[in-house]
Amino acid sequence: MASLMTFVLAGTLLVAVDGHLLRRSGTAYLRELGDNAGPLNQLVTVVFHLAALGLVALIAILPMDLGGEPKTVVGRLGVLLLALAAAHAVTIWSFGKIRTRHESEVLTAEVARRTS
Template sequence: MSTNAYLSFLVIGVVLVLIDGQIIYRSGRRYLESSYGDPAAGASMTRLVTVLFHLATLGVLALVSTINLGGDITGVVARIGVLLLILAIAHGITLAVLSRIRGEQEVEAVVQRGPRPQRPEPEQQGPTVTPVPGQPGTYPDVSPSLENRSPYSAQ
């Protein structure tokens, strides 16, 4: 592979990693800030996860660039394809990490806040439904038919 093809792959790869990292950072920050009361803590955790994403994917980019996958154009296209697949996997793992962090923050918030106070249920002051004329008891099973032609009757 020529130097121009190698450098073009590296430039395209770095741009893709940086764009994906920025998407993860911006979306992840809003995602964690909405679940946690402290926006600075959400931004801090997102920054740490995003830095890990950048380091891991740039390292994989460097390793993929050394693999011989063919000629100039076909080699670059093949490497970009492999890089995109690896970026998709890394993106999914990062989303799973952010989701787990959010879940832990929500549990911590519930623990700090304590259980919600239970509202007392109102006592029933009579039957749940209005009794139907002709049926015994305060809780009728089925309403009687209008003309006693259906399978349901009051008799």
């Protein structure tokens, strides 16, 4: 039971730290969206937090015995870190898609304005 609680606590802490870093970088990355930047950043980071905490819960209950509690906790943390890396990459990709879409809309509007 102690190893489960240790993993859940460490996993939640990792998700919180990574989510905070994503929120800060998302704010800077989406700054040019103006008033929409804050709500979009919040939406993407909330989805990240929910998905990542779901991963923590699922990994915590997976049957895994690596020869003792310390090894099992480290193994679970390793799986979690790999999953968090993937979730982090997907979140950054989402920020990029939002930014690219905005830049495309701005460019289309500018071309339309100049050709009218």
